[in-house]
Amino acid sequence: MARDRTPTARRDYPGRWPRYLALPRRPAHAVLAVAVGAGLIVYAWFDGAAVPFSLGAFLGVVIPGAVLGLIAVGRPPERVPPPEELDLTGMSYWVICLALFFEWEASAWRDSSWPWHPSFTNLLAPLLVPHLVKSVAILVWLVAGWALVRR
C-alpha cells in the first residue's frame, strides 16, 4: 500500500504551465473564495429554474462543462497527488458496490418495467423537481466537478 502524498515531479502540475504559474489549491483571498461560492450558488439557483429539455437547461450544463474543461486543459490548478497504487482488498469493496449498483440499474433498464422495477433515474428525478432541491443538487455537481479537476 502506498499513500505517498509527496508532490512528485511534473505529474502534479500538468499542462503547459510551469509549476510557479499553477493555480494554488486555495484562492489567494478569502474574498475571492466567497465571491466564487456566491457566484456558484446564484448560478445553481438560476440553472435549477430552467425548464427541462430547454435551451437554458442545456446551456446550464454545457457552460460549466466547457469552463472546467478549459481550466483542466489550459491552466489546471495544483492537483492533489494521487496514490501510487491502491490496496487490492480495500478497492475490491468499492468494486463490489459499484458492480451491484450497475447490475441493479441494468436490470431495471433491461426489464423496462416502470413502475415495478424503477431505475435509479426514475427514483431520483421526482426528488429533483422542487427548485431548491434541484439547485442544491446542481451546486453539489459543480463543486464535484471542481474537485475532479483538482484530482
Add this chain to the structure above:
Amino acid sequence: MPPIPTRAITIIGFLTVVAAMFVLEFLARRPGSRIPTVGQWLGYLMRPKIGRVLILLGWWWLGWHYFAR
C-alpha cells in the same frame, strides 16, 4: 404477511448499495484504513490522461442526464 412489491425490493436494493458506499467512505477515512476514499481511487483512475477525460465526461454526463433533461 402480504408479499413485498417488486418496486419496494428495487428501492431497498438501491438504498442498500448507496448506504454501503457511504459506509465505505466513512471507513476509508479512518486513520490507517486500507480502503481508499472515493477521491483517492478517482485520483488514481485519473492519472492517465484518458482516465481523466473519461471521468470528467462522466461527471458532465451526470449533469446533463439529471439537470438538462
